[in-house]
Amino acid sequence: xNLFWAIDRMxxxxxxxxxxxxxxxxxxxxxxxxxDQIHDEDxxxxxxxxxxxxxxxxxxxxxxTHCNAGALATAGYGTALGVIRGAVEAGKQVAxxxxxxxxxxxxxxxxxxELVRDGINTTVITDNMSGALMRQGKVNxxxxxxxxxxxxxxxxxxxxxxxxxxxxxxxRIPFYVAAPLSTIDLKTPDGSGIPIEERSSREVTHxxxxxxxxxxxxxxxxxxxxTPNHLIAGIITERGxxxxxxxxxxxxxxxxxxx
Amino acid sequence: xNLFWAIDRMxxxxxxxxxxxxxxxxxxxxxxxxxDQIHDEDxxxxxxxxxxxxxxxxxxxxxxTHCNAGALATAGYGTALGVIRGAVEAGKQVAxxxxxxxxxxxxxxxxxxELVRDGINTTVITDNMSGALMRQGKVNxxxxxxxxxxxxxxxxxxxxxxxxxxxxxxxRIPFYVAAPLSTIDLKTPDGSGIPIEERSSREVTHxxxxxxxxxxxxxxxxxxxxTPNHLIAGIITERGxxxxxxxxxxxxxxxxxxx
Numbered sequence: 001x002n003l004f005w006a007i008d009r010m011x012x013x014x015x016x017x018x019x020x021x022x023x024x025x026x027x028x029x030x031x032x033x034x035x036d037q038i039h040d041e042d043x044x045x046x047x048x049x050x051x052x053x054x055x056x057x058x059x060x061x062x063x064x065t066h067c068n069a070g071a072l073a074t075a076g077y078g079t080a081l082g083v084i085r086g087a088v089e090a091g092k093q094v095a096x097x098x099x100x101x102x103x104x105x106x107x108x109x110x111x112x113x114e115l116v117r118d119g120i121n122t123t124v125i126t127d128n129m130s131g132a133l134m135r136q137g138k139v140n141x142x143x144x145x146x147x148x149x150x151x152x153x154x155x156x157x158x159x160x161x162x163x164x165x166x167x168x169x170x171x172r173i174p175f176y177v178a179a180p181l182s183t184i185d186l187k188t189p190d191g192s193g194i195p196i197e198e199r200s201s202r203e204v205t206h207x208x209x210x211x212x213x214x215x216x217x218x219x220x221x222x223x224x225x226x227t228p229n230h231l232i233a234g235i236i237t238e239r240g241x242x243x244x245x246x247x248x249x250x251x252x253x254x255x256x257x258x259x
Numbered sequence: 260x261n262l263f264w265a266i267d268r269m270x271x272x273x274x275x276x277x278x279x280x281x282x283x284x285x286x287x288x289x290x291x292x293x294x295d296q297i298h299d300e301d302x303x304x305x306x307x308x309x310x311x312x313x314x315x316x317x318x319x320x321x322x323x324t325h326c327n328a329g330a331l332a333t334a335g336y337g338t339a340l341g342v343i344r345g346a347v348e349a350g351k352q353v354a355x356x357x358x359x360x361x362x363x364x365x366x367x368x369x370x371x372x373e374l375v376r377d378g379i380n381t382t383v384i385t386d387n388m389s390g391a392l393m394r395q396g397k398v399n400x401x402x403x404x405x406x407x408x409x410x411x412x413x414x415x416x417x418x419x420x421x422x423x424x425x426x427x428x429x430x431r432i433p434f435y436v437a438a439p440l441s442t443i444d445l446k447t448p449d450g451s452g453i454p455i456e457e458r459s460s461r462e463v464t465h466x467x468x469x470x471x472x473x474x475x476x477x478x479x480x481x482x483x484x485x486t487p488n489h490l491i492a493g494i495i496t497e498r499g500x501x502x503x504x505x506x507x508x509x510x511x512x513x514x515x516x517x518x
Binding site: 066097098099100101102103105108109112113115116121122123124125126127128129130131132133135159160162163164166167170204205207208209210212213214215216217218219220221222225226 | 325356357358359360361362364367368371372374375380381382383384385386387388389390391392394418419421422423425426429463464466467468469471472473474475476477478479480481484485
């Protein structure tokens with residue numbers, strides 16, 4: 001939801017400029033400045049998330065992440081990857097396992113690329129390996145991003161996040177969500193109110209030019225799933241880490257931020 | 260392990276022929292007959308599994324399976340897919356969800372192909388969707404095959420099976436293993452004694468000609484994982500369905516079979 005939040009902010013700035021009788025050039029300048037400010041705030045916000053998150057990352061961390069919540073999905077530092085970067089900057093030993101994240105492979109293609117470029121020890125796994133990895137004691141921390149967080153902490157994120165959260169709980173591994181306050185949607189009471197987009201079957205049946213599944217088979221391709229709040233150890237924001245009961249703690253977060 | 264079981268049986272037949280002073284032609288005939296008999300027994304065994312398994316499949320079944328335990332992996336009817344075929348033959352309403360089963364995609368490429376060819380309602384999902392699918396109440400039965408079953412019921416099967424078993428337990432969905440007695444290895448007390456092959460990283464990083472993960476990222480690619488016995492509702496064999504405590508019930512199965 002924070003994309004819509006940014007669009008709303010641009011629209012409000014535009015409306016304020018129109019109300020003040022600004023010229024077209026003045027309106028363009030105003031929107032440029034607003035966009036730059038959103039960008040700078042986003043980087044600052046991710047760095048703050050990284051600093052808060054680093055505190056709960058183990059000193060010798062083996063971190064699993066899902067999808068891409070990195071520099072490529074934000075203005076330049078990342079939310080979940082911001083926490084990983086924050087832990088590295090704080091001097092912790094960090095190894096990362098990146099779920100490849102079918103069908104679109106954001107983990108293999110984006111997350112691994114970002115982390116390798118940063119010189120962080122990165123291992124790609126297929127999504128179905130996370131359970132076996134946890135059972136072997138090879139993961140001690142999970143952090144993911146979020147597309148939308150309901151008022152009670154239920155979190156929509158890339159398909160597969162929910163499975164990871166259940167598996168983390170089964171193995172008593174803390175599962176954290178990292179996201180800016182702009183991702184929290186207080187108007188949505190819980191996860192049942194979050195619509196889940198279904199995407200083209202071709203994303204599942206084809207990779208590059210290769211057809212993976214036969215004609216005649218159906219495909220189910222939801223873009224997201226919802227992780228219920230009870231599986232989440234904490235929500236890492238630019239204002240600190242919020243914990244259950246989330247309805248209270250997230251409302252407080254907004255009061256603190258003066259939103 | 261049942262491949263090695265079949266090889267042993269061929270070797271024993273050969274040794275018996277040599278001991279009886281048979282000619283090369285006689286030995287060839289003997290091995291042909293032995294192979295045909297193994298084939299026929301395998302089909303009969305899978306059909307028996309299918310009939311036993313069909314009894315525990317819900318009347319209106321939405322079945323999740325992982326990897327391929329079908330006609331393409333056996334002599335012609337399948338173990339897990341034998342149970343599905345048995346349920347269809349028993350007149351049950353059956354819809355199947357096939358995990359695509361990365362990295363080798365046996366679910367998308369083999370299972371879906373077999374089932375579509377049989378006219379069975381089949382939907383392919385990526386491996387990371389099974390949790391969300393279960394949470395939405397879209398699955399009421401899980402059946403998978405096995406590569407090796409230890410004496411206590413711990414089951415090695417294609418990587419990802421363990422995650423499916425944990426997710427099934429979380430959603431109170433019965434998780435069954437279908438395999439012939441020849442897959443049960445009474446000499447291996449439990450899953451910790453089952454070696455897990457690690458395969459080439461290229462299976463994860465490439466699909467067809469497309470490179471999915473960047474150079475510089477590590478890859479973990481275990482071929483199998485082990486599902487502990489407490490997650491398994493029952494082991495469907497050609498001699499019936501065996502249940503916990505498996506150490507006792509599986510030993511009894513071998514006594515019954517006179518092995």
